[in-house]
Amino acid sequence: xxxxxxQDILASWxxxxxxxxxxxxxxxxxxxxxxQIVGVIGxxxxxxxxxQMHVAGLPGWVNKSILFAAFDYPFKxxxxxxxxxxxxxxxxxxxxxxxxxxxxxxxELHGAHPDGSLLLMTMRRDECRWLNERLARDVTIGAAxx
Numbered sequence: 001x002x003x004x005x006x007q008d009i010l011a012s013w014x015x016x017x018x019x020x021x022x023x024x025x026x027x028x029x030x031x032x033x034x035x036q037i038v039g040v041i042g043x044x045x046x047x048x049x050x051x052q053m054h055v056a057g058l059p060g061w062v063n064k065s066i067l068f069a070a071f072d073y074p075f076k077x078x079x080x081x082x083x084x085x086x087x088x089x090x091x092x093x094x095x096x097x098x099x100x101x102x103x104x105x106x107x108e109l110h111g112a113h114p115d116g117s118l119l120l121m122t123m124r125r126d127e128c129r130w131l132n133e134r135l136a137r138d139v140t141i142g143a144a145x146x
Contacts, residue, residue: 002061002069003030017056029073031057031066041070043078050082055097067101071123071130083123090115102127 003010010028017022023044031039039057051074074080085103087094090113103121112118 001032003032004028010037010040011042013037014042014054014056018054020054025055027073029069031061031063033061037137039066041066042119043074044048045084046078046080049080050084051078052084052086053078055085055094067130068132071128075125075128075131078136081125083128085123087119087121088113089094095119096098102129 039061045052
């Protein structure tokens with residue numbers, strides 16, 4: 001089930017897994033299965049044109065419903081032109097995940113992370129394939145648990 005309630009719990013779950021300090025304005029969407037959080041997508045740094053996306057999940061947490069919700073929020077609700085992801089160069093799993101979603105490498109910030117570099121990855125609204133209305137039919141937003 002896709003959830004948006006209990007933002008503090010969702011943000012804590014996400015940030016503890018990615019080593020991110022939650023900002024005051026962070027907003028999260030969670031995927032809950034059998035009452036347990038299995039994945040969370042968080043957004044912060046919104047400036048009217050773009051927002052930063054942060055992602056963490058357990059194996060098997062991604063489905064079409066969460067992908068629709070993940071991109072509906074920044075592109076349709078916030079009216080962003082771009083979603084930004086900052087990925088450590090040593091996190092090859094996250095880089096591949098972002099590439100499969102459709103993010104593109106925009107720039108590399110050498111020496112900006114303890115693992116080496118930070119990769120600036122972006123997705124523009126007109127490049128996003130996850131806004132398909134057929135995916136929206138499966139999205140049910142409910143309350144988060146535990």
